[in-house]
Amino acid sequence: MNKILRINRVVKSFDKKIFVAGDKSLSIRWVLMASLSKKKSTAYNLLISEDVLSAINCIKKLGSKVKLTSKKCEIIGNGLNLNFTNNLLIDAGNSGTLGRLILGLLINSKKKFKLVGDKSLSKRDFSRIINPLKKFGAMFESKKNRLPLKMTGLDDPKPIKYFEKKGSAQCKSAVMFAGLKAKGLTSIKAKKSRSHTEIMFKHLKIPIKIKKTKNFDYIKLKGIKKVNNLDYKIPGDISSCSFFIVLTILANKSKLLIKNININDSRIGVIHILRKMGASIKIMNRKTYKGEKIGDILVKSSSNLKAINCPKHYNSSAIDEFLIIFLVAAKSNGISYFKGLSELNKKESPRLIWGSKILNYMGVKNILTKDSIKIYGNPNLFLKKNITIKNFLKDHRVFMMSVIAALTVGGNWNINDLDSINTSFPDFLKILKKIEL
Numbered sequence: 001m002n003k004i005l006r007i008n009r010v011v012k013s014f015d016k017k018i019f020v021a022g023d024k025s026l027s028i029r030w031v032l033m034a035s036l037s038k039k040k041s042t043a044y045n046l047l048i049s050e051d052v053l054s055a056i057n058c059i060k061k062l063g064s065k066v067k068l069t070s071k072k073c074e075i076i077g078n079g080l081n082l083n084f085t086n087n088l089l090i091d092a093g094n095s096g097t098l099g100r101l102i103l104g105l106l107i108n109s110k111k112k113f114k115l116v117g118d119k120s121l122s123k124r125d126f127s128r129i130i131n132p133l134k135k136f137g138a139m140f141e142s143k144k145n146r147l148p149l150k151m152t153g154l155d156d157p158k159p160i161k162y163f164e165k166k167g168s169a170q171c172k173s174a175v176m177f178a179g180l181k182a183k184g185l186t187s188i189k190a191k192k193s194r195s196h197t198e199i200m201f202k203h204l205k206i207p208i209k210i211k212k213t214k215n216f217d218y219i220k221l222k223g224i225k226k227v228n229n230l231d232y233k234i235p236g237d238i239s240s241c242s243f244f245i246v247l248t249i250l251a252n253k254s255k256l257l258i259k260n261i262n263i264n265d266s267r268i269g270v271i272h273i274l275r276k277m278g279a280s281i282k283i284m285n286r287k288t289y290k291g292e293k294i295g296d297i298l299v300k301s302s303s304n305l306k307a308i309n310c311p312k313h314y315n316s317s318a319i320d321e322f323l324i325i326f327l328v329a330a331k332s333n334g335i336s337y338f339k340g341l342s343e344l345n346k347k348e349s350p351r352l353i354w355g356s357k358i359l360n361y362m363g364v365k366n367i368l369t370k371d372s373i374k375i376y377g378n379p380n381l382f383l384k385k386n387i388t389i390k391n392f393l394k395d396h397r398v399f400m401m402s403v404i405a406a407l408t409v410g411g412n413w414n415i416n417d418l419d420s421i422n423t424s425f426p427d428f429l430k431i432l433k434k435i436e437l
């Protein structure tokens with residue numbers, strides 16, 4: 001059953017401090033890394049959402065022991081060598097990150113397994129993972145490179161040379177996980193994308209060398225026999241907090257302090273873009289934790305927002321935030337232009353198309369192509385009409401962007417699908433309530 005949230009109010013001014021839940025990319029990576037160590041790993045502030053629970057269920061099926069409470073998660077994995085029954089069924093749910101990374105992790109499974117996912121994940125492309133993993137020696141059965149798929153790995157995966165051209169951290173990371181299990185040197189040339197896997201590998205003293213240039217990272221990684229355990233306090237998720245950053249920017253005379261957020265340079269495109277549009281966002285109390293940058297974010301309402309011709313080099317570091325950035329463009333002075341965004345249509349739902357659709361419902365003129373959007377902003381945008389967001393693929397970010405739009409531009413909104421937030425940010429509405437109280 002689709003659940004609908006009705007909103008017909010705009011947010012009143014506020015001055016609040018919030019925490020958001022643990023970063024999703026780091027949480028999934030931690031679960032997968034911990035499953036490779038025979039020693040106990042403990043995580044605090046792990047995101048407890050459907051995507052992360054899917055990851056936990058997968059590694060349990062692969063033999064890891066997991067103890068999960070609301071305070072912490074402990075995992076005792078079963079090392080790098082896998083032992084499971086033939087035709088094991090693994091379910092990645094809604095999570096592209098899990099579905100893709102786990103294939104790399106299972107490169108040395110001599111037994112066949114079947115990977116499935118929900119309706120949204122089953123529409124997404126897996127050729128981007130199947131092709132490099134075939135070079136390692138894995139075999140696949142699938143229809144049109146989509147889920148469900150069957151994979152059989154091998155005892156001695158061959159290290160490969162791989163060129164990642166899309167700026168996809170999921171592709172890069174899947175190959176890195178496979179490279180861990182190959183004998184010899186795996187070399188990757190990767191278009192810039194989020195760097196959490198490299199940072200975790202380095203912290204775990206896995207032999208990895210990284211050379212960074214302006215557009216590409218060159219990674220050399222040696223296969224290993226053993227992975228150390230990893231205790232981790234997971235910092236807050238910049239993607240989750242970006243909804244509240246925008247709520248504050250577009251609200252009247254408001255201020256929000258968001259504590260302890262992961263501000264890895266490869267994730268903060270949203271902050272650079274919004275600042276260029278005139279938003280007041282400060283990062284304070286910067287520190288480094290296990291190689292990851294962390295800070296507190298202070299954001300204030302901004303009344304003079306201006307359009308942006310968004311440089312393409314921000315695309316990867318803001319990839320999950322474009323929907324919410326489009327909303328800021330709709331309330332800015334001038335015509336904003338976002339380009340080179342074909343990857344955005346390959347997410348949980350086709351988000352570039354969704355961005356355009358929602359703007360159309362709001363009466364905001366926009367011109368959509370297959371990889372770009374021009375948005376004609378209006379600082380005085382204020383709606384009185386009824387808007388229904390259908391969201392058949394239950395995309396969490398479509399839902400959360402629509403909620404923030406409803407609270408900042410007015411109108412009577414019926415927003416599907418309330419349950420979708422459970423994939424990445426189950427506390428979204430609870431935190432919103434705290435801000436509004």
Ligand code: S3P
Binds near residue numbers: 167319
């Ligand atoms: C993620 C990488 C991104 C992002 C996704 C999470 C990750 O996908 O959109 O939400 O954790 O590696 P791509 O790497 O395919 O761009």
